[in-house]
Amino acid sequence: MTQAIHLTLYICGETVRSQNALRAFDRLRDTVGSDATFRVVDVVVDPDEAETARILATPTLVRETPQPQRRVIGDLEDLDQVRKILSLPPYDRFTR
Secondary structure: OOOOOEEEEEEOOOOHHHHHHHHHHHHHHHHHOOOOEEEEEEOOOOHHHHHHOOOOOOOEEEEEEOOOOEEEEOOOOOHHHHHHHOOOOOOOOOOO
8 A cells, every 4th residue: 555645845934946846846746646645834934843843945846755755955946857866756647
């Protein structure tokens, strides 16, 4: 049985970089599948959570589960590369 995918995106306020990351995150969400969970944390609003998660730069996308945890820091525009780094299954537009 495969473990559910949990992704968290850490952003910093309403900057251009944060908005770009949110758009990429939305595109990624459309391709991952319905059993995945997605969360966005604004480090300006919740700095304690960012500190607990050891977020040093934004945007940071974290695959919380399945373990081991994986991170992408910075530009999220290349979704194929993001999927590869996070070890997400390849997107097949014909099966979604």
